Amino acid sequence: MLEALVWLGTLTFAASGALVAVERRFDLVGALVLAGVSAIGGGAIRDVLVGVLPPSSFTDELLLWFVAATGLATFFLHRFVGAERQLFYALDTLGLALFAALGAERGLEYGLGLWGTVFAGAVSGTGGGVLRDLLSGQVPSIFYRSGDFYASAAAAGALAVYLLHGFGPDLALLAGVLVTLALRLGSRALGLRLPVARGP
Numbered sequence: 655m656l657e658a659l660v661w662l663g664t665l666t667f668a669a670s671g672a673l674v675a676v677e678r679r680f681d682l683v684g685a686l687v688l689a690g691v692s693a694i695g696g697g698a699i700r701d702v703l704v705g706v707l708p709p710s711s712f713t714d715e716l717l718l719w720f721v722a723a724t725g726l727a728t729f730f731l732h733r734f735v736g737a738e739r740q741l742f743y744a745l746d747t748l749g750l751a752l753f754a755a756l757g758a759e760r761g762l763e764y765g766l767g768l769w770g771t772v773f774a775g776a777v778s779g780t781g782g783g784v785l786r787d788l789l790s791g792q793v794p795s796i797f798y799r800s801g802d803f804y805a806s807a808a809a810a811g812a813l814a815v816y817l818l819h820g821f822g823p824d825l826a827l828l829a830g831v832l833v834t835l836a837l838r839l840g841s842r843a844l845g846l847r848l849p850v851a852r853g854p
Contacts, residue, residue: 656759659831661717663752668693668721670745671786672728673738678790682729687710689725690718692749696781700757700774704764747782747838750808750829754779755830758812760789762819779834780805801845807837 671692675685694711701709711717732738757778761771784794796805811834818826841847 655827656756659752659756659827661720663749663756664693664697664711664717665720665724666745666752667696667749667782668724668729670742670749671782672740673727673732673745674786674790676729676732677742680790682726686722686725687728688789689728690721691788691789692782693721693724694782695785696757696778699781700760700778703774703777704760704766706760706764717737723827734834734839747835747843750779750783750804750838751811751831751834753782754811754834755815755827758815758830759819759827761812762816768813768816771816772809772812774804775815775830776809779808779811790839801847802827802839802842803837803846803848806848807834807841810834 668689671688671690672685674692675688678684694709697711698709701707701711711764754775756775757773758775760778761774766774780796784796787794811830811832814833815826815830818829
């Protein structure tokens with residue numbers, strides 16, 4: 655199950671990164687770069703934090719080939735799908751939930767406590783998106799979310815993995831994914847947002 659989730663999350667984020675490149679009218683190289691950064695960026699940061707060097711995704715040649723193929727397919731076929739913003743949101747949400755849970759699992763594997771596990775999950779879920787936004791010339795969206803939860807949803811999913819890990823890793827992973835999905839989608843449906851600083 656763990657390996658399947660890694661593949662699903664990685665390729666989901668690869669497609670979301672390529673969609674951003676299409677929206678920003680980047681060329682093919684730009685699309686491949688954003689696909690790669692989105693797909694492996696968060697997991698690579700997480701692995702560095704827990705001391706896994708080189709990051710595991712960098713040594714998985716088959717996975718990297720599929721990331722590139724996903725970026726290419728998205729670049730050339732996006733026009734046949736339509737509703738790009740809705741597709742991006744769906745892919746980004748699924749990738750966030752998967753990588754938050756996987757990041758928490760990796761933190762537990764390397765002996766992190768509650769806060770370390772939650773941080774590893776949140777970074778894993780959001781890190782690729784932050785790098786994607788920076789490279790596409792945008793302020794990372796985790797800093798100004800309005801209308802839904804993002805990093806907070808990833809952190810809650812990671813917390814669920816930590817709390818339920820004793821009942822079995824598969825159950826914990828599934829719960830972490832579902833918690834993140836529920837919080838992001840639910841907050842969007844209800845128009846919720848975190849408080850922001852008020853001006854003087």
